[in-house]
Amino acid sequence: MKNITIHDINAILNGVIVGNTTYSITAPEQLEMATETEISFIGNRKYEKLWEASKACAAIVNEDISIEPGENRVFIKVKNADLAMSQVLQMFAPEPPQFSHEIHPTAVVDTSAKIGAGTRIGAGCYVGPNVILAENVTLYPNVTILDECSIGKNTIIWSGAVVRERCHIGAFCILHPNCTIGADGFGFRPCPERGLAKIPQIGNVIIGNNVEIGANSTVDRGKFSSTVLGDGCKIDNLVQIGHNSKLGKFCIMAGNSGLAGSVTLGNGVIIGGSASIKDHLTLGDGVIIGAGSGVAADVAPGKTMLGYPAVEARTALKQWAILKRMATE
Structure with missing residues (x-):
């Protein structure tokens, strides 16, 4: 004590x-x-x-x-x-879990991987071909880093997280348990022969510095190029970020919120819990989306949106007041 x-x-x-x-x-x-x-x-x-x-x-x-x-x-x-x-x-704060070996004997590290000084790799981890782990990276047990990924210095990745091939994560990031970076984007099209044809997702994910991603959250790889999270973004648990989305700096997404594909967020955008953003939309700098809202159109910088479908906060509050009066009449 x-x-x-x-x-x-x-x-x-x-x-x-x-x-x-x-x-x-x-x-x-x-x-x-x-x-x-x-x-x-x-x-x-x-x-x-x-x-x-x-x-x-x-x-x-x-x-x-x-x-x-x-x-x-x-x-x-x-x-x-x-x-x-x-x-x-x-x-x-108590001390974090301790490592008995810098690279645990049960970890599988490909001979082509480059491991920086002070990096620790826990039991049951897999580090694939041509991976680059910078100095002082920490991989807790059972982390998977697939081929040609890079992880920046002082980044911490907790147990069960998966970083799929060709993804790049910056310095001083934290990935919490069981988050997945670089899974296939959700792309299918009707096909007479096969019912639904899968659209190959050949891009990757690029994550900036000082980004934190919560447990069981997913950041899908781009269909063509990259899904991008800017420096300082903070992503809660159980968040979905769809393929080819672009987040500016210091965005916040609360639990159970989601971006469909090709959403663009400016700097400092805040997405409340369980909010949903339609594909191919742009939310400008400083936008705030209230919890549980559904956004179906672009949002100009600085606006606060509420409701389902989402409208400007002042309008939503007026609508709710009218409904409340109607319910009591």
Whole structure:
């Protein structure tokens, strides 16, 4: 168990300490579940009411908080409590799984693969011909990297993930368990002789730097060229990204959302959970798509869309208000 003082924590956060506590901090925890040796956070003033009943001895709070910490309790005031709490969580994070060998004896690594210094390959992994793994890549057990792929430095790929042939992943990425990069795009056409004829998918996937892809998510290879995810994109669990889609930088896709083929997202687009985007659409920079929405037309930069089919947020809210009034009449 770790024991860290408030002053040690604040040395990382560079906040303002208000109050005092005799306790050392053993862990972070949410307000309702925290014990007297744990630290929590208040990222929104609407949660201030929970502080009095909480047993936490300390909290990371925003500078505009309107309450005092109380006896033997302390606040660390910062500009952004959510971001500061992420730093605290990092301080208390347990060590990742350990490797007994840099390359486990049961891993199969083709002799033509190039393995960078400090790279670790776990039990049961497969690394195919002409693969390039840069320095400090981590492949946890049972990862598959097929022919002619490249993986950038410090990228972590968790168990069960598959990177299919000719795909390229940047540096400092995280691929969570069982995600699949470069499966065939969904391409079929009616055929009198065969019913449905499969359209070959001969492209690949290119993923930028600092990209994170959640468990059981899929990024399909392009039919002709590349499906592309720009730097800094964050993809949740159970997300589908169709063939030849292009994501700009710092896009977010929440769980169960999906892009059909050849969708283009600008920079900083946010797709809510279970939202669906029709094929061959373009969503401009900064677009926000609400959870559960269905987008069937291009969206101009900066717009927020809600509903099924999706319309501008202001219009959707008016429609919902009218329906609510009709239901009560």
